[in-house]
Amino acid sequence: MTEIVAGLQGDIPAGSPKGVPFVAEKTKVAACAKHYVGDGGTTDGINENNTVISRHGLLSIHMPGYYNSIIKGVSTVMVSYSSWNGVKMHANRDLVTGFLKDTLRFRGFVISDWEGIDRITSPPHANYSFSIQAGITAGIDMIMVPFNYTEFIDGLTYQVKNNIIPMSRIDDAVKRILRVKFVMGLFENPYADDSLVNQLxxxxxxxxxxxxxxxxxxxxxxxxxxxxxxxxxxxxxxxxxxxxxxxxxxxxxxxxxxxxxxxxxxxxxxxxxxxxxxxxxxxxxxxxxxxxxxxxxxxxxxxxxxxxxxxxxxxxxxxxxxxxxxxxxxxxxxxxxxxxxxxxxxxxxxxxxxxxxxxxxxxxxxxxxxxxxxxxxxxxxxxxxxxxxxxxxxxxxxxxxxxxxLPMNVGDRYYDPLFPFGFGLTTKPIKA
Missing domain, CATH: 3.40.50.1700 (Glycoside hydrolase family 3 C-terminal domain)
Structure with a gap:
């Protein structure tokens, strides 16, 4: 599935540093790997639910797509609404900063989902100041704020001015966002080529x-x-x-x-x-x-x-x-x-x-x-x-x-599917 990264961004040159985003030319776009991580393994497959699994299981079942995406130079990673063992992914500093950024050396930027930080609390938006702090310090670099942007800007500014959120965290986020923009050539060519619309x-x-x-x-x-x-x-x-x-x-x-x-x-x-x-x-x-x-x-x-x-x-x-x-x-x-x-x-x-x-x-x-x-x-x-x-x-x-x-994965002790992972019969074309 990670071949789509190369399709959107272009093939990363051999020898490129691991984790650094790559976009080949102005006709390409920045790809996003999502939803980090484990949203496909939530209890009963319910959206925005809790993924209950060991760290070994999380890394071996749900993380491989991110490994390959980062190797291919993916530009952005979007965080999941879901939780891992009860911890909201939008507030999970261990996995966002500790693993994705530090261990995997991802150098693009991390983006929230739509109103993602609002849902750190239950009910959503119950303590927005806390949500801002938890999301930013977890390592999210760009927050998707569809409506209450003034509240977000004022809240973030207050927390930075009062050293609740360190300026170094803001510097890191800005650096990552600018890196992707430079890689895309947005400063040299800030506008899309309108003529490409005719190809759609x-x-x-x-x-x-x-x-x-x-x-x-x-x-x-x-x-x-x-x-x-x-x-x-x-x-x-x-x-x-x-x-x-x-x-x-x-x-x-x-x-x-x-x-x-x-x-x-x-x-x-x-x-x-x-x-x-x-x-x-x-x-x-x-x-x-x-x-x-x-x-x-x-x-x-x-x-x-x-x-x-x-x-x-x-x-x-x-x-x-x-x-x-x-x-x-x-x-x-x-x-x-x-x-x-x-x-x-x-x-x-x-x-x-x-x-x-x-x-x-x-x-x-x-x-x-x-x-x-x-x-x-x-x-x-x-x-x-x-x-x-x-x-x-x-x-x-x-x-x-x-x-x-369900859930059922390859390697499970009682793996007994109707059709196993990787199954597929073949036929030959009929010659005219």
Missing amino acids: GSQEHRELAREAVRKSLVLLKNGESGDKPSLPLPKKASKILVAGSHADNLGYQCGGWTIEWQGLSGNNLTSGTTILTAIKNTVDPSTEVVYKENPDSQFVKSGEFSYAVVVVGEPPYAETNGDSMNLTIAEPGPSTIQNVCGAVKCVVIVVSGRPLVIQPYMPLIDALVAAWLPGTEGQGVADVVIGDYGFTGRLSRTWFKTVDQ
Whole structure:
């Protein structure tokens, strides 16, 4: 995942000093590694919750991404809302200054999350003077203050003037922020190149996004045996069925933080290709494509379909709105799977930002694909499912059988997943 740092900032030259931020040129941007650290391991996976784990576990499971990001010259690190063993990360001097800055020798700047220092106290903002002191002395260099900036400036100024926060801490923060600005060349070229806007959404960009979709798809099941694979699907068939709430919904493909904070449903938010449209674009012109979002079993049985593609998953979400204690496929997804896959050869494509409960439906499913959030380029899904390209993706996380198994990590004593970390079946493209 840390390859994205080089993509945003450029490849750091060999021999560069470890921990020093690097941005190659004015067409690149400063990357941010977040959320430091352990926010992916909170109790019950709840946003802004407490991560209960030993120091060894924290460093071995949750820290490696930061090691690699720093080696690649990442410019900034954002602190997590979460806590580690009861200590708010925004107030954790041991991990922010002691480990990140001193041990890992990170020389970029550390930034808070949105109103992050407010949430050091419970309820948030209950003692703002304390929050300012705790956050700054923990080692946060830039504070994200969306509203009460006058209160923050006055409070920080008072504490510095009265030696509550040492000037040396302010000097360190200023030095780090200026270092990133110098590395980015902001003093020589303070303004963005407006002409680059014309490249946004270009065909070249969309082709690159489409390639990313093809390479990130993970094939989890492909027939009952290797001798009789279900994928790739044939382009030429008399009639095929496409079903599911996520088959023709660009907003669902894009997920949260798209246009709006929680994302949107529908096809009018941005340009792009839904999975349904992509399938229609890819199959032979003689193949009849029937779309019904949630067909009943009788419709499927009487349809004489050669095969079906069922696209289900979860609706868009961001942050706390994504908290879930059951991680189930959104309704009517389960009934769609049962109605379709119980009557015809079917491929199920799961559109989600994380593993979901799928084990109960496995006996019905002929082929299973984790598509994650393919964004605007549903064509990348059809490219692989219908065989112009092969499956190559591997799981970047463990796929559980039941939520009762969570949390579950490689190396756990009772590690018994549905699909292990790194799993992924492969196929070869069909030659024209």
